[in-house]
Amino acid sequence: xSGRVAVIGAGPCGLxxxxxxxxxRRGGARIPEIVCFEKQTSAGxxxxxxxxxxxxAYGEPIHAGMxxxxxxxxxxxxxxxxxxxxxxxxxxxxxxxxxxxxxxxxVLGRAKAFGLRRYIxxxxxxxxxxxxQDAGSFAVTVRNRDKDEQRTEHFSHVIVASxxxxxxxxxxxxxxxxxxxxxxxGHDFREAREFKGRHVLVVGGSYSAEDIALQCxxxxxxxxxxxxRSAAMGFHWPDTVDERALLASIDGAEVSFSDGSAKExxxxxxxxxxxxxxxxxxxxxxxxxxxxxxxADLYKGIFWRANPKLMYLGMQDQFYTFSMFDLQxxxxxxxxxxxxxxxxxxxxxxxxxxWSKREEALPDPIAQIDFQTDYCKDLHELVDYPHFDLQxxxxxxxxxxxxxxxxxLTYRDKAFRSACTGVLSPVHHTTWxxxxxxxxxxxxxxx
Ligand SMILES: Cc1cc2nc3c(=O)[nH]c(=O)nc-3n(C[C@H](O)[C@H](O)[C@H](O)COP(=O)(O)OP(=O)(O)OC[C@H]3O[C@@H](n4cnc5c(N)ncnc54)[C@H](O)[C@@H]3O)c2cc1C
Ligand SMILES: NC(=O)c1ccc[n+]([C@@H]2O[C@H](COP(=O)([O-])OP(=O)(O)OC[C@H]3O[C@@H](n4cnc5c(N)ncnc54)[C@H](OP(=O)(O)O)[C@@H]3O)[C@@H](O)[C@H]2O)c1
Numbered sequence: 260x261s262g263r264v265a266v267i268g269a270g271p272c273g274l275x276x277x278x279x280x281x282x283x284r285r286g287g288a289r290i291p292e293i294v295c296f297e298k299q300t301s302a303g304x305x306x307x308x309x310x311x312x313x314x315x316a317y318g319e320p321i322h323a324g325m326x327x328x329x330x331x332x333x334x335x336x337x338x339x340x341x342x343x344x345x346x347x348x349x350x351x352x353x354x355x356x357x358x359x360x361x362x363x364x365x366v367l368g369r370a371k372a373f374g375l376r377r378y379i380x381x382x383x384x385x386x387x388x389x390x391x392q393d394a395g396s397f398a399v400t401v402r403n404r405d406k407d408e409q410r411t412e413h414f415s416h417v418i419v420a421s422x423x424x425x426x427x428x429x430x431x432x433x434x435x436x437x438x439x440x441x442x443x444x445g446h447d448f449r450e451a452r453e454f455k456g457r458h459v460l461v462v463g464g465s466y467s468a469e470d471i472a473l474q475c476x477x478x479x480x481x482x483x484x485x486x487x488r489s490a491a492m493g494f495h496w497p498d499t500v501d502e503r504a505l506l507a508s509i510d511g512a513e514v515s516f517s518d519g520s521a522k523e524x525x526x527x528x529x530x531x532x533x534x535x536x537x538x539x540x541x542x543x544x545x546x547x548x549x550x551x552x553x554x555a556d557l558y559k560g561i562f563w564r565a566n567p568k569l570m571y572l573g574m575q576d577q578f579y580t581f582s583m584f585d586l587q588x589x590x591x592x593x594x595x596x597x598x599x600x601x602x603x604x605x606x607x608x609x610x611x612x613x614w615s616k617r618e619e620a621l622p623d624p625i626a627q628i629d630f631q632t633d634y635c636k637d638l639h640e641l642v643d644y645p646h647f648d649l650q651x652x653x654x655x656x657x658x659x660x661x662x663x664x665x666x667x668l669t670y671r672d673k674a675f676r677s678a679c680t681g682v683l684s685p686v687h688h689t690t691w692x693x694x695x696x697x698x699x700x701x702x703x704x705x706x
């Protein structure tokens with residue numbers, strides 16, 4: 260078929276998109292020309308460990324903010340590719356909460372097995388995307404950093420898969436310029452041992468705050484205080500970890516909190532989330548949203564309402580990750596290839612309004628899990644992505660939530676059942692708290 264599709268980013272979402280087209284091609288379909296631009300030197304997105312912080316060798320902002328000793332914070336069964344299972348990739352059953360190198364190996368393993376590399380131009384940053392109304396196509400300007408060359412190409416469709424957890428949101432607090440210790444955002448956190456014996460303040464009340472606090476505890480911080488804005492996470496923290504209301508001001512090393520308490524710290528780590536930031540998109544194409552389950556202006560959570568030839572993948576707040584990205588990618592592919600038609604504007608608006616209204620009324624994480632499960636089911640209904648048991652995944656997520664409430668230090672020691680194979684994973688040979696080596700080899704070694 261005719262058409263040219265630009266995919267921006269070869270992280271998990273971009274790779275899902277390439278996989279969707281490649282699977283159609285292998286099924287005998289004629290697919291459009293696909294070009295995926297990736298600014299890093301290899302695919303993998305955030306799952307690439309980067310020792311650098313700040314800017315890279317070419318002066319571009321560092322994308323990846325994963326740190327040493329990062330383990331999956333959700334069961335791997337909840338992100339398993341239905342067309343490429345963990346059992347298939349590793350040739351052996353593996354436990355439910357792998358460390359970063361193991362998941363990176365899995366994501367890149369599927370890409371290698373399906374030959375996706377040939378669609379990707381690495382070390383190539385997208386600088387500008389504009390839509391030409393007269394031509395009905397997008398002009399995409401890229402810079403190949405190997406060659407130090409800029410060029411503009413034209414595409415019928417653009418799929419934005421550049422992620423939304425790489426540009427840190429960094430608030431200002433009165434007196435912070437007087438703080439004598441280390442101040443950083445979680446995006447620049449790499450090595451928990453840096454904080455051994457230190458008193459650490461973590462600001463934020465979500466996954467990064469939770470995990471970076473636990474990392475610091477695990478690797479020997481003297482104490483960790485988590486300061487939240489909206490609500491305490493309320494887990495049963497170890498004795499050296501506590502939660503307090505939001506910080507109010509800073510005077511030298513002493514931090515005052517809005518509950519009237521104060522404490523001295525050696526370091527402050529902002530785990531205050533990320534910005535949806537698309538400096539390469541023209542204003543009229545640019546998604547503006549916070550981190551939510553149903554971002555506005557995206558029909559089916561994918562299609563830019565004002566111009567559905569522009570698509571976004573993975574822009575939601577995420578319980579589901581890789582499996583949801585696959586479903587989005589399959590759906591986007593089928594619209595691009597004319598297998599699925601888009602309804603008229605009024606029908607799109609009505610559909611988006613119904614999802615948004617439901618999102619606004621969600622009372623708790625259990626309802627949020629059901630919401631994102633239903634969103635995935637809605638996508639799955641129309642595409643030929645292999646069957647997997649989404650209801651089992653929803654149950655897995657709910658069990659995981661309960662495990663965390665029961666004991667935040669042991670939830671990663673649990674085992675879950677695959678929604679693709681039905682097989683229950685083995686329990687890992689070492690508990691998460693005692694496992695200090697996060698290498699692939701150590702993880703896959705038999706107990
Ligand atoms: C610290 C941290 C830990 C996480 N841990 C987990 C976890 O345990 N389990 C889980 O399921 N999810 C986790 N996530 C969520 C994570 O967002 C997803 O797993 C996944 O990486 C999202 O994929 P993506 O492709 O949307 O984005 P990314 O992984 O961010 O990939 C986007 C890609 O786009 C490229 N790119 C960006 N801008 C440009 C440009 N202008 N030109 C060319 N290329 C560009 C980037 O280089 C990158 O390769 C974590 C996120 C963070 C921040
Ligand atoms: N594998 C792992 O272990 C791991 C580790 C880290 C992160 N992650 C992933 O990374 C992604 C991002 O998580 P995240 O926690 O960084 O972002 P997030 O979920 O968007 O949460 C951002 C947090 O910052 C708080 N915040 C924002 N502005 C603030 C301000 N001005 N002052 C105080 N607090 C402020 C928010 O508070 P409110 O609640 O008040 O809005 C919220 O608690 C998630 O998908 C997560 O799963 C995974």
